[in-house]
Amino acid sequence: xxxxxxxQPGMFVQEKEAVTLDCTYDTSDQSYGLFWYKQPSSGExxxxxxxxxxxxxxxxxxxxxxxxxxxxxSANLVISASQLGDSAMYFCAMREGHNTDKLIFGxxxxxxxxx
Amino acid sequence: ExxxxxxxRYKIIEKRQSVAFWCNPISGHATLYWYQQxxxxxxxxxIQFQNNGVVDDSQLPKDRFSAERLKGVDSTLKIxxxxxxxxxxxxxxxxxxxxxxxxxxxFGEGSRLTVL
Numbered sequence: 001x002x003x004x005x006x007x008q009p010g011m012f013v014q015e016k017e018a019v020t021l022d023c024t025y026d027t028s029d030q031s032y033g034l035f036w037y038k039q040p041s042s043g044e045x046x047x048x049x050x051x052x053x054x055x056x057x058x059x060x061x062x063x064x065x066x067x068x069x070x071x072x073x074s075a076n077l078v079i080s081a082s083q084l085g086d087s088a089m090y091f092c093a094m095r096e097g098h099n100t101d102k103l104i105f106g107x108x109x110x111x112x113x114x115x
Numbered sequence: 116e117x118x119x120x121x122x123x124r125y126k127i128i129e130k131r132q133s134v135a136f137w138c139n140p141i142s143g144h145a146t147l148y149w150y151q152q153x154x155x156x157x158x159x160x161x162i163q164f165q166n167n168g169v170v171d172d173s174q175l176p177k178d179r180f181s182a183e184r185l186k187g188v189d190s191t192l193k194i195x196x197x198x199x200x201x202x203x204x205x206x207x208x209x210x211x212x213x214x215x216x217x218x219x220x221x222f223g224e225g226s227r228l229t230v231l
Contacts (some may be wrong), residue, residue, distance in 0.1 A: 033217065035217075035219075037222075043204060043227070044222055044223065044225070045158070045220075046222075047220070050219065052217075091157050100170075101146055101163075101210045101220060102148075102160055102171060103158075103160070104160075105157030105158050107157050108157055
């Protein structure tokens with residue numbers, strides 16, 4: 001069965017510092033996609049970054065980068081230069097195969113950025 | 116471009132009552148999803164539509180939950196009768212399957228249901 005594991009219920013980081021949010025996954029498929037979403041207190045899920053299973057380079061989107069270690073089945077999110085507005089819940093998710101957009105989500109990590 | 120619209124944002128009902136949530140996806144998005152997010156958990160897929168057809172409803176409690184997308188655009192999710200454990204945020208999302216490489220889902224702000 002497909003599974004996403006986020007072992008950090010909460011993380012604290014000081015403004016302007018970098019932080020890594022952990023995510024491990026389990027799948028028997030060779031083709032899959034990994035996503036990170038941010039959920040602020042307003043409730044909307046905001047797409048941050050995507051990594052395909054066949055992508056050889058780690059994905060980057062501005063201050064967000066994905067540390068993809070396929071052999072270890074991990075897809076950690078790195079946020080550089082944290083900002084107060086980064087305080088939110090962060091969810092790792094997985095899509096299996098190319099023929100579906102269905103996502104399976106982890107339980108999330110609450111990130112709090114302090115001045 | 117307008118995002119995914121959901122209503123109502125908040126709803127409080129007593130157990131055994133009924134409730135309906137409405138979602139209007141991004142224009143042109145063929146695929147629509149309803150997710151249930153219980154407090155402290157990640158979203159869980161309830162049902163997926165491709166145009167007006169159901170693709171996946173394997174996790175929808177069909178004895179009390181129903182959903183429709185009659186014209187392949189907006190959608191309604193209904194719960195009847197509600198139970199205490201249905202208290203959650205109901206998130207609607209849409210995607211342009213077959214378009215974007217990443218298959219990114221676009222989410223609405225959700226409808227928060229409290230069952231007393």
